[in-house]
Amino acid sequence: AQKVTQAQTEISVVEKEDVTLDCVYETRDTTYYLFWYKQPPSGELVFLIRRNSFDEQNEISGRYSWNFQKSTSSFNFTITASQVVDSAVYFCALRSGGSYIPTFGRGTSLIVHP
Amino acid sequence: EADIYQTPRYLVIGTGKKITLECSQTMGHDKMYWYQQDPGMELHLIHYSYGVNSTEKGDLSSESTVSRIRTEHFPLTLESARPSHTSQYLCASSSHLGQGDGNTEAFFGQGTRLTVV
Numbered sequence: 001a002q003k004v005t006q007a008q009t010e011i012s013v014v015e016k017e018d019v020t021l022d023c024v025y026e027t028r029d030t031t032y033y034l035f036w037y038k039q040p041p042s043g044e045l046v047f048l049i050r051r052n053s054f055d056e057q058n059e060i061s062g063r064y065s066w067n068f069q070k071s072t073s074s075f076n077f078t079i080t081a082s083q084v085v086d087s088a089v090y091f092c093a094l095r096s097g098g099s100y101i102p103t104f105g106r107g108t109s110l111i112v113h114p
Numbered sequence: 115e116a117d118i119y120q121t122p123r124y125l126v127i128g129t130g131k132k133i134t135l136e137c138s139q140t141m142g143h144d145k146m147y148w149y150q151q152d153p154g155m156e157l158h159l160i161h162y163s164y165g166v167n168s169t170e171k172g173d174l175s176s177e178s179t180v181s182r183i184r185t186e187h188f189p190l191t192l193e194s195a196r197p198s199h200t201s202q203y204l205c206a207s208s209s210h211l212g213q214g215d216g217n218t219e220a221f222f223g224q225g226t227r228l229t230v231v
Contacts, residue, residue, distance in 0.1 A: 033218050043202055045222040089154055095218060100145050100164065100208070101172075102220055106156040 002027045002096045006105035013082055014113050021077045021108045023092030029053075031097030034068065034075045039089040039107070051075060053097075082112045117141050120205050120223035127195055127230055135190045135226045137205030146188040147220065149204040150174060157204065163188055195230045202227050 003026040013019045025034065036048040049059065051068050059066050063080045079086055089109045095102040118139040127133055139146070144165045149157040159172030163182040177199070178192050188207075192199055208220040 035219055037222075042224070043204075043227065044224040045204065045206075047219050047221060050219045091157070093220075101147070101159065101162060102208075104157045107154070109154060 002029075002032075002094050002099065002103045004092050004094045004103055004105035006090075006092055006108050008108045009106070010109040010111065012111045012113065015084060016081050017112075018078060018080050019082050019110065019112075021079075021090050021092075021110065023075045023077065023105060025073050025075065025092070025094045027094060027096045029096040029098050033095045033097075035093040035095070035102065036066065036075075036077050037091045037093065037104075039091065041088070045091065048077075079110075082110075084112050084114050086110060087112045118205065118207055118221050118223045120203075120226050122226060123224060124227045125229070127228075129194075129196055129230055131195050131230075133192050133195055133228070135203055135205075135228070137188045137190070137223055138186050139188075139207040139221070139223075140186060141207060141209070141221070142185065143207035143209040143221075144185065145208045145220075146182065147206040147208075148172070148178075148180060148188070148190050149206065150176065151202045151204055151225075153202065161190065195228075197230045200228060200230050 005024045032053045034051045037045045065078045067076045089107045091107045092105045093102045121136045146163045148161040151157045158174035160176040161180040163169045202225050204225045205223045206220040
């Protein structure tokens with residue numbers, strides 16, 4: 001069984017603040033894949049990043065960074081110097097090696113005020 | 115950029131009508147999925163397919179049906195729409211060529227927002 005928990009339902013920040021979105025996962029598989037998606041008000045899900053269980057390197061892409069820690073089963077997402085365009089619902093997802101179907105968390109709604 | 119398309123983008127129909135939501139992808143992906151999502155809420159898997167002529171029901175019970183006659187096409191049909199079917203329907207596809215393969219993320223279409231009146 002696989003499970004993803006995004007405990008933060010909604011986060012509200014002011015532009016230029018840094019914000020971290022939490023993601024905790026559960027799986028019994030040793031091989032798995034973690035993902036983050038962004039869903040803007042227009043509705044589509046935009047893929048942001050994939051992390052394999054055997055690669056614990058953190059990643060930075062512009063203002064976005066991801067912290068993968070197997071010891072705490074977490075895959076947190078940080079936006080530095082947030083902007084209004086970052087306002088969206090962000091979903092964390094997990095696909096275990098034994099399943100082809102990704103499991104999504106409930107999503108975190110990020111609101112960035114000007 | 116993902117090459118997966120859903121039509122229509124928006125649909126308003128009357129109760130009792132039969133509708134088909136279209137989903138096509140040009141990436142040659144073998145796996146395809148349908149999710150149902152109320153605005154701003156979690157995604158619920160309603161159908162998935164591992165390949166041609168393979169379809170399975172997802173975690174959320176749905177009165178819809180799907181078919182997979184061609185790799186690129188995965189339509190979803192509601193035989194008799196009801197107001198409770200009002201929601202957003204998201205189609206996705208992915209490819210898994212083996213353990214450790216990099217092509218494991220699901221790509222999503224833009225969604226169909228269905229309103230049944």
